[in-house]
Structure formats: structure tokens, C-alpha cells
Amino acid sequence: MKHLTVYLFALIASSSFALRPTTEKQVASAAAVPDLPKVVEPSFSKDxxxxxxxxxxxxxxxxxxxxxxxxxxxxxxxxxxxxxxxxxxxxxxxxxxxxxxxxxxxxxxxxxxxxxxxxxxxxxxxxxxxxxxxxxxxxxxxxxxxxxxxxxxxxxxxxAWRMVKKEKLNEGQWQKLVKSGGVVDAKGTTWYPTAQSLKGSTTAKPGILQPGKDVADFADIKDFLRPNxxxxxxxxxxxxxxxxxxxxxxxxxxxxxxxxxxxxxxxxxxxxxxxxxDALDLESCRNGIVENCTFDVGDDGICIKSGRDEQGRKRGVPTENFIIRDTKVYHAHGGFVIGSEMSGGARNLYVSNCTFIGTDVGLRFKTARGRGGIVENIFVDGVDMTDIAGEAILFDMYYAAKDPVQVNGEAFSIPEIQAEPLGEGTPQFRNFRIKNVTCKGAATGILVRGLPEMNVKDIEIENAVLESKRGLVCQEGSGISLKNVALFSTETKPVLEVQNSQNITLDNIRYAAGADLLLRVTGDRSKAVKLVNTNTKSAKKDVEIGQKVAKKVVTISQR
Structure with missing residues (x-):
């Protein structure tokens, strides 16, 4: 596996990088990339x-x-x-x-x-x-x-199984659903197919096997426990x-x-x-190819998982060694997703030539305190997106949590996050290489939101064109590099927002002429923010620095 990782980093660095399948049926391809593990396909008799x-x-x-x-x-x-x-x-x-x-x-x-x-x-x-x-x-x-x-x-x-939220239907659809049978909750906001299903929705940790519990103990909420x-x-x-x-x-x-x-x-x-x-959930799996698929679903599209919290860490089996390519995702919560149940880790995943249309988020990497697990060596080359409701590219270590409470934040800055002690439940995102990405229409181009005790680390985004309302928001990141990235943000300033982040390199950033502010840096943990090979004169103001940030933290240069 050591040789595999080194070899794939070399592939990403080369201009000729191309993903190839490695199955027993395609010996030539396997020979061309010998360090990739073979994906063994089944064989059957003609009976x-x-x-x-x-x-x-x-x-x-x-x-x-x-x-x-x-x-x-x-x-x-x-x-x-x-x-x-x-x-x-x-x-x-x-x-x-x-x-x-x-x-x-x-x-x-x-x-x-x-x-x-x-x-x-x-x-x-x-x-x-x-x-x-x-x-x-x-x-x-x-x-x-x-x-x-x-x-x-x-x-x-x-x-026959699913509950439906009223907010997701128009009035005519909702009335038709209610008249079809089933029951509506006391608030009148969610329809359930049976009374037993409604009861399950009000039960604490429904279906979770805890000590002393067995299958028979869940008979009274059976209808709520939908199967995959x-x-x-x-x-x-x-x-x-x-x-x-x-x-x-x-x-x-x-x-x-x-x-x-x-x-x-x-x-x-x-x-x-x-x-x-979700369309596809690969959980604690190894060695595979996903190609030429079409997913149009109500939750995540292509999703990588490996168990949740203590049970996931105890299992300790990452999802690894997958090629995912030439796949379309429509209307899902995320196009390509890792997490949030990733406590066993994920590594050596290669995504290429995928299209996301109308998803909530494009590339969606999510976790939370308590998960633990390491997500690393993730490579993306060639993703095209349109009409993304949220972020085109998202690293979020606060999934399903309340918004961070502002701690000594400055009036104009995004909220700061209170640090917590490191432990086995501290998750990690590191070593992502993302290149050749386009997005036409999103709320935010790139959002990096790490933890103060464990930053999102070593992220490279290269050759991207992102049209969105907001450009880059980087909070609690370390070793974040953007190169040849166009951020055509339309509604908010600044184009680039950096808070409490270190070793940030912004190289050849393009943006819409006349932007009010190009770069804002805040937070007393911010260090070594470099703006390189970027035309700062197209903005009304180039850099704004927070009160706790030394001027030497930000450098502007042309190479």
C-alpha cells in the first residue's frame, strides 16, 4: 500500500494523469499501472x-x-x-x-x-x-x-415506507397525499404512512441495538425502520x-x-x-470501480462511509482503493460525498469525469467532533457542475452541529470556533488533490471549515472555474493551496475570506472586475497567507486585515 500511495501521488503531479480500470478482464490496463490493486470480477457458468x-x-x-x-x-x-x-x-x-x-x-x-x-x-x-x-x-x-x-x-x-415533509410538496400534492391514508404528526408538517411509523419518529434512538435489546423489542415501531x-x-x-x-x-x-x-x-x-x-453508500469496502452510472435521488449521490463514532473506530475498516468515474448525479444532497459516518477512515479514492446537476453540494466532505477517523489521499480530476444550491466544494467538520458560537469575533468576521481537547473522536481531513473543476451557479465556491484543534490540512485545488454568490471561505485550514482558480462571486464581499488559517497560498486567482474587496484575513491564529500572481488592481480594495492580525501575515507578490 505504501507503493500504491507514492505512485498515485506521482500520477496526480504529472500532466498526463489518467485513471484506468484494473480488472482481471483488462490485463493490459492492470499491467500499465501495476501498483493498483486488481478488482476481481465474478465469473459464472452458462447454466x-x-x-x-x-x-x-x-x-x-x-x-x-x-x-x-x-x-x-x-x-x-x-x-x-x-x-x-x-x-x-x-x-x-x-x-x-x-x-x-x-x-x-x-x-x-x-x-x-x-x-x-x-x-x-x-x-x-x-x-x-x-x-x-x-x-x-x-x-x-x-x-x-x-x-x-x-x-x-x-x-x-x-x-409505502417513507415519511414526507409538507415543505417538500406543493399544496395540491400535500392534500392528495393526506387523502391517500396514513397519518400526519401533531405539528401538521410531516406525513407518515402508518401510525406505527409515526410512533417510531418520536422514539429515542429508534432501531439502535443497545445492551439488553433484541429484535422483538422493536416490533411496535417496525414500520418506521425502513430497509436499505x-x-x-x-x-x-x-x-x-x-x-x-x-x-x-x-x-x-x-x-x-x-x-x-x-x-x-x-x-x-x-x-x-x-x-x-442515498444512491450508493460504500461502507468499509475495499477495491472497486464505479463507472458510467446515473444517480438521481433524494439524498447523497456517491457516498463513502466507514462506520460511526465508537463503533466505527472499533471496526476500524476504511473504505479504500476505489476509482469512480464517468458518472452523473442529479438533485442529490451531494454529488461525491465522504461522511459523515467515516469513523473507520477513507483513503485512496480517485474521482474523474463526473457531472453534478442541481445537487445541494458538489464535492461534499463532512464529519463532526466525536467521529474520529482519518480521510486522506483523495484525488479528483474533472468534475463539472451546474445549479448547486450550496457549496461547489465543501470541507465541513461541523456536520449536523449547531453553527459555531462566536468567541471574541470581530464585528465583520465570520464566527470563531472554540477549541476542544484532542481525542480519539477528533476527525481528520488531509491530503486532497482537486483539479479541473467547473461550476456554474452555487451559493459558495469553496468552503473549508475545520476545527481549531484539528485543521483541514493539505488541500490543493488547481485549474477551477467557479461561479457563485460567495468565493472562498477558509476557516481553520492549514496548507490550503489554490492555483489557477477563478472565483466569479456575484453578491458578497470579500472574494477570499480567510480566518484562523495558516500557510494559505492563493496563486493566480481570477475574479470579477470591480469587486469591493479581494481578500480579508482575520483571527489571531492566521499565519503565512500568500497572494501570488494575482491582479489586485481589479478590486476596489485589495486586502483587509483584522485587528488581531499582524500586517506581515499577508504577503502579495508576483513571480
């Missing part, structure tokens, strides 16, 4: 097991759970393909087995039941901790050599290819503690108002 031969009926009325089970069981004995022909196949949960390729033909729609009683409660994992949830529509545990392929569609009947749609745990050699997966109750594709994952040409679609409907 085919048609679900019709096991009693399946494509009438949309017959529950085909048993037919799927029999076909998968028979296929697993020999290895081969379980064939789902064209048609509408109603079913309960599907459980995969070793050496099975579940192949859904074009025109096949696997419709999962909307009867919640068809799904039982099980012990599993939810948002990085041990929990009880309903079993997933598709699942596999401790398996090897498995695949889901074909151009068919899986529908998770998510509307495709759950694979502790599996190896996985191929997910060509299918559409939609209308998930919660997370859509969730490999946990898996190895050798190939995800190719998959479409994931969920309603934009669907809470927790």
Missing part, C-alpha cells in the same frame, strides 16, 4: 435457471417470493444465471446466494411488495451502527462471486451492471465490509423528497 420454471407468474398479482428463492437455491448449487424474463414480477424480499448472477432482462420489472408485513425485522447496521431494521428487498450476506445484471428494473415500493434496498454485507467479487434500481425505502445500494466491487452502467432513481435515499 440458466428461469424463474418461470420455478412457478413465477408475471401478472403483477402473484407474489413470487418463493419462486425467486427456489431458482436462486438451485442456481447456487451449480453456479450460473437466474433469469428474470420480460414482465411484471411482484415479490417479497430476494436473498442472493454464492455463485449466482441474477439477470433481469430488458422489459423486466421486479416490483417489491408494498405490504410491510412481507418484510421481517432483522439485526443489521444503519448509518454506521448496529441496529434493527426491516430486511432489505435484495440482500446478500457472507457471499462470494455474485452479480446482478441486465437492463431490467427493480422497484422498492418506497412510498440492496444490502450486501461481507461479500467478495461483486458485479452490479446495467440495471435500474428505483423507489428505495432508504439507502439504495449499500455494500458493507465488501471487497472487489464493480458497479457499471447502473441507474438509481428516487423521488427528490425521499429522505435518506
Amino acid at each position: 440458466t435457471f428461469n424463474i418461470v420454471k420455478y412457478g413465477a407468474v408475471a401478472d403483477g398479482q402473484t407474489l413470487n417470493t418463493e419462486a425467486f428463492r427456489k431458482a436462486i437455491e438451485a442456481c447456487s448449487q451449480k453456479g450460473g444465471v437466474v433469469l428474470v424474463p420480460r414482465g411484471l414480477w411482484l415479490t417479497g424480499p430476494i436473498e442472493l446466494k454464492n455463485n449466482v448472477n441474477l439477470h433481469v432482462k430488458r422489459g423486466a420489472l421486479v416490483q417489491f411488495s408494498n405490504k410491510l408485513s412481507d418484510f421481517k425485522l432483522i439485526k443489521t447496521n444503519w448509518e454506521g451502527v448496529d441496529a434493527v431494521r426491516n430486511q432489505s428487498p435484495i440482500s446478500g450476506y457472507d457471499l462470494q462471486n455474485i452479480a446482478i445484471t441486465g437492463e431490467g428494473t427493480f422497484d422498492g415500493a418506497g412510498d 434496498m440492496l444490502s450486501l454485507q461481507r461479500c467478495k467479487k461483486i458485479l452490479l451492471e446495467d440495471f435500474t434500481i428505483q423507489n428505495s425505502p432508504a439507502w439504495t445500494i449499500h455494500p458493507l465490509l465488501c471487497e472487489d466491487i464493480t458497479l457499471r452502467n447502473v441507474t438509481a432513481r428516487n423521488p427528490w423528497y425521499g429522505q435518506n435515499t
Whole structure:
């Protein structure tokens, strides 16, 4: 792994940097980059097991759970393909087995039941901790050599499970939803599909397995415990290819503690108002390729996780060695996301040639005090974004926390943050290389918000053009470098805001002519802020320095 990291840093530094897949099926590519670990794809015999031969009926009325089970069981004995022909196949949960390729033909729609009683409660994992949830529509545990392929569609009947916030619908949609059944909370702000689901929403830590608790203890809030749609745990050699997966109750594709994952040409679609409907959550997984996918969901798009807080640190398994490329993300909370459950760490992730359209955030790296974990060696080359509601590029170590309380802040500065002692729960972000990024329309171009006790460290952003209301906000950062970056901020001043940050290099920064203020530096911990090769005369004022900042902290030079 040491050789892998050194080699990839060299690749990033070179002008010819290009990501290549490394699968056993592509020996030439693997030979070209020998230090990359191979991603081993599964292989199957041609033996085919048609679900019709096991009693399946494509009438949309017959529950085909048993037919799927029999076909998968028979296929697993020999290895081969379980064939789902064209048609509408109603079913309960599907459980995969070793050496099975579940192949859904074009025109096949696997419709999962909307009867919640068809799904039982099980012990599993939810948002990085041990929990009880309903079993997933598709699942596999401790398996090897498995695949889901074909151009068919899986529908998770998510509307039967999900709560909906009134604020996310127009009045007509809300009234129609209320009239359809279900219950509305006392505030009249959220609709729940059942009274049991509403009860779960008012329960402390619903579904979390605590000492003395077992599955039966959660029966009275069963409907609230929405399943992830495709759950694979502790599996190896996985191929997910060509299918559409939609209308998930919660997370859509969730490999946990898996190895050798190939995800190719998959479409994931969920309603934009669907809470927790992430497209892809790679959690504590290693070695994989995600390519040519399309994700349009109600939560994060491509998301990297590794467990939450103490349980995640105890597991101690980072998500590592993934290539993610040529993928589009629409309407999600984030395009490419790490966290916030990243307590086991994340490293050696390479993102290229991706497009984010209408997401809340583009590149979204989030954590919080208490998580712990190290996120490092993250490389991004080639991301294009439009209509980003929040930040184009975000490093936030205050995810899901209250806004920092101002401590001895100056009137015109962003709030300062109170330091806390270092400990095992202190998270770390370091060694990110981001290049060739464009964004047309965002609230903020770049936001770096670290902790005073643990800055966001060693971030390089190069060759970027970002059009946004605000330019750069850097708070509690160290070793932050922007080179050949255009920040066309439209509404606020300054273009560049730096607070309590050290070793900041701003090299060849372009901005809209006539800006009121180019750079503001505040905070008594700010040091070594360099503005290099930048035309300061296009701004009405070049630099503003806070009362606690020595003038020598900021240097302006031309090379």
C-alpha cells in the first residue's frame, strides 16, 4: 500500500494523469499501472435457471417470493444465471446466494411488495451502527462471486415506507397525499404512512441495538425502520451492471465490509423528497470501480462511509482503493460525498469525469467532533457542475452541529470556533488533490471549515472555474493551496475570506472586475497567507486585515 500511495501521488503531479480500470478482464490496463490493486470480477457458468420454471407468474398479482428463492437455491448449487424474463414480477424480499448472477432482462420489472408485513425485522447496521431494521428487498450476506445484471428494473415500493415533509410538496400534492391514508404528526408538517411509523419518529434512538435489546423489542415501531434496498454485507467479487434500481425505502445500494466491487452502467432513481435515499453508500469496502452510472435521488449521490463514532473506530475498516468515474448525479444532497459516518477512515479514492446537476453540494466532505477517523489521499480530476444550491466544494467538520458560537469575533468576521481537547473522536481531513473543476451557479465556491484543534490540512485545488454568490471561505485550514482558480462571486464581499488559517497560498486567482474587496484575513491564529500572481488592481480594495492580525501575515507578490 505504501507503493500504491507514492505512485498515485506521482500520477496526480504529472500532466498526463489518467485513471484506468484494473480488472482481471483488462490485463493490459492492470499491467500499465501495476501498483493498483486488481478488482476481481465474478465469473459464472452458462447454466440458466428461469424463474418461470420455478412457478413465477408475471401478472403483477402473484407474489413470487418463493419462486425467486427456489431458482436462486438451485442456481447456487451449480453456479450460473437466474433469469428474470420480460414482465411484471411482484415479490417479497430476494436473498442472493454464492455463485449466482441474477439477470433481469430488458422489459423486466421486479416490483417489491408494498405490504410491510412481507418484510421481517432483522439485526443489521444503519448509518454506521448496529441496529434493527426491516430486511432489505435484495440482500446478500457472507457471499462470494455474485452479480446482478441486465437492463431490467427493480422497484422498492418506497412510498409505502417513507415519511414526507409538507415543505417538500406543493399544496395540491400535500392534500392528495393526506387523502391517500396514513397519518400526519401533531405539528401538521410531516406525513407518515402508518401510525406505527409515526410512533417510531418520536422514539429515542429508534432501531439502535443497545445492551439488553433484541429484535422483538422493536416490533411496535417496525414500520418506521425502513430497509436499505440492496444490502450486501461481507461479500467478495461483486458485479452490479446495467440495471435500474428505483423507489428505495432508504439507502439504495449499500455494500458493507465488501471487497472487489464493480458497479457499471447502473441507474438509481428516487423521488427528490425521499429522505435518506442515498444512491450508493460504500461502507468499509475495499477495491472497486464505479463507472458510467446515473444517480438521481433524494439524498447523497456517491457516498463513502466507514462506520460511526465508537463503533466505527472499533471496526476500524476504511473504505479504500476505489476509482469512480464517468458518472452523473442529479438533485442529490451531494454529488461525491465522504461522511459523515467515516469513523473507520477513507483513503485512496480517485474521482474523474463526473457531472453534478442541481445537487445541494458538489464535492461534499463532512464529519463532526466525536467521529474520529482519518480521510486522506483523495484525488479528483474533472468534475463539472451546474445549479448547486450550496457549496461547489465543501470541507465541513461541523456536520449536523449547531453553527459555531462566536468567541471574541470581530464585528465583520465570520464566527470563531472554540477549541476542544484532542481525542480519539477528533476527525481528520488531509491530503486532497482537486483539479479541473467547473461550476456554474452555487451559493459558495469553496468552503473549508475545520476545527481549531484539528485543521483541514493539505488541500490543493488547481485549474477551477467557479461561479457563485460567495468565493472562498477558509476557516481553520492549514496548507490550503489554490492555483489557477477563478472565483466569479456575484453578491458578497470579500472574494477570499480567510480566518484562523495558516500557510494559505492563493496563486493566480481570477475574479470579477470591480469587486469591493479581494481578500480579508482575520483571527489571531492566521499565519503565512500568500497572494501570488494575482491582479489586485481589479478590486476596489485589495486586502483587509483584522485587528488581531499582524500586517506581515499577508504577503502579495508576483513571480
